[in-house]
Amino acid sequence: MNSLFDPIQVGAMALTNRTVMAPLTRNRAPGAVPTPLMVTYYAQRASAGLLITEATAISHQGQGYSDVPGLYAPEQIAGWKPVTQAVHEAGGKIVVQLWHVGRVSHTELQPGQAAPVAPSAIRANTKTVLIRDGAPTFVDTSEPRALELSELPGIVQDYRLAALAAVEAGFDGVEIHAANGYLIDQFLKTGSNQRSDAYGGSIENRARLLLEVVAAVTDAIGGARTGIRLSPVTPANDVVDADPQPLFDHVLRQLASHPLAYLHFIEGATGGPREVPDRPFDYAALQQSYRAAGGRAAWMVNNGYDLPLATTALAEGADLVAFGRPFIANPDLVQRLRQGGPFNTPDRATFYGGGAAGYTDYPALAH
Ligand code: 8OZ
Numbered sequence: 001m002n003s004l005f006d007p008i009q010v011g012a013m014a015l016t017n018r019t020v021m022a023p024l025t026r027n028r029a030p031g032a033v034p035t036p037l038m039v040t041y042y043a044q045r046a047s048a049g050l051l052i053t054e055a056t057a058i059s060h061q062g063q064g065y066s067d068v069p070g071l072y073a074p075e076q077i078a079g080w081k082p083v084t085q086a087v088h089e090a091g092g093k094i095v096v097q098l099w100h101v102g103r104v105s106h107t108e109l110q111p112g113q114a115a116p117v118a119p120s121a122i123r124a125n126t127k128t129v130l131i132r133d134g135a136p137t138f139v140d141t142s143e144p145r146a147l148e149l150s151e152l153p154g155i156v157q158d159y160r161l162a163a164l165a166a167v168e169a170g171f172d173g174v175e176i177h178a179a180n181g182y183l184i185d186q187f188l189k190t191g192s193n194q195r196s197d198a199y200g201g202s203i204e205n206r207a208r209l210l211l212e213v214v215a216a217v218t219d220a221i222g223g224a225r226t227g228i229r230l231s232p233v234t235p236a237n238d239v240v241d242a243d244p245q246p247l248f249d250h251v252l253r254q255l256a257s258h259p260l261a262y263l264h265f266i267e268g269a270t271g272g273p274r275e276v277p278d279r280p281f282d283y284a285a286l287q288q289s290y291r292a293a294g295g296r297a298a299w300m301v302n303n304g305y306d307l308p309l310a311t312t313a314l315a316e317g318a319d320l321v322a323f324g325r326p327f328i329a330n331p332d333l334v335q336r337l338r339q340g341g342p343f344n345t346p347d348r349a350t351f352y353g354g355g356a357a358g359y360t361d362y363p364a365l366a367h
Pocket of ligand 1: 236
């Protein structure tokens with residue numbers, strides 16, 4: 001039986017273990033440029049089998065929060081290079097999460113203070129984070145405008161360019177963020193997509209943007225360096241689909257014909273309960289359907305895992321387990337899981353924004 005501490009080959013990446021650091025937004029990149037403090041933060045956590053960076057904007061339009069990093073300008077690529085170098089020197093692997101927030105943004109963050117973009121002009125009943133006077137402030141998202149059909153190829157192209165930039169910055173690969181109510185998830189789900197063109201209506205149409213992005217990214221850098229994050233039933237950022245099981249069944253059957261490194265699932269509500277009331281979902285059936293269609297990517301699970309739950313998941317067919325908040329507080333989480341603790345407690349007050357406090361100052365165990 002596989003344990004969290006066994007190595008695994010995931011696409012082009014040889015991982016030393018199956019413990020993954022989940023993507024975690026930390027809002028410590030002023031001007032969207034990665035900093036030396038971020039180099040320290042990621043390098044401290046390099047004993048994870050795989051690090052997935054915090055969500056990273058593929059374009060200025062794709063940004064929805066203050067001080068999150070980007071990967072579309074030369075200074076951003078230059079800022080990421082020492083991160084990937086330090087992680088590799090410490091023996092780790094790192095992929096960057098490619099992000100377009102769609103409607104989860106604010107005019108203050110958009111080019112020319114324009115309205116954020118979305119499949120349809122439906123505001124998300126959710127908040128975004130603006131850093132004001134150095135402190136995170138939660139504000140309502142702005143009213144979005146519906147994207148023109150003619151704008152979609154440009155967005156797909158932004159994903160392609162960001163994937164190429166990721167390779168240039170030294171990343172081992174990318175994760176396409178298609179979860180948590182951001183642009184791709186907004187297109188997938190009925191509550192946020194009321195389009196009447198080729199990108200709305202039927203399941204096939206709502207899945208079109210995701211599949212075009214996957215095709216562009218894998219064409220640019222190879223499926224062996226590409227993962228995807230999905231959250232079939234999360235209520236995060238006010239998304240909902242009327243019938244998620246057949247939607248995701250279609251998505252996975254389509255993905256089965258692309259070589260991919262991994263598929264990453266947030267089970268239940270992001271950062272919350274693993275079961276969402278009135279939104280049942282059968283992940284095992286989804287995996288079966290994907291495998292039956294010939295899909296071979298590694299299966300990564302996430303949300304509220306501890307060692308016993310992770311061990312059960314691996315026994316039941318998961319290949320990788322992603323941990324979020326435990327990695328904030330425990331840079332050497334793999335070692336701590338191995339020896340049964342102890343675990344530092346994450347401090348919510350320093351999750352978003354700020355400096356080294358609550359970021360790079362959580363202690364590792366003495367060796
Ligand atoms: C927390 C705060 C801001 C953004 C996600 C990128 O949920 C995020 C995010 C999380 O995927």
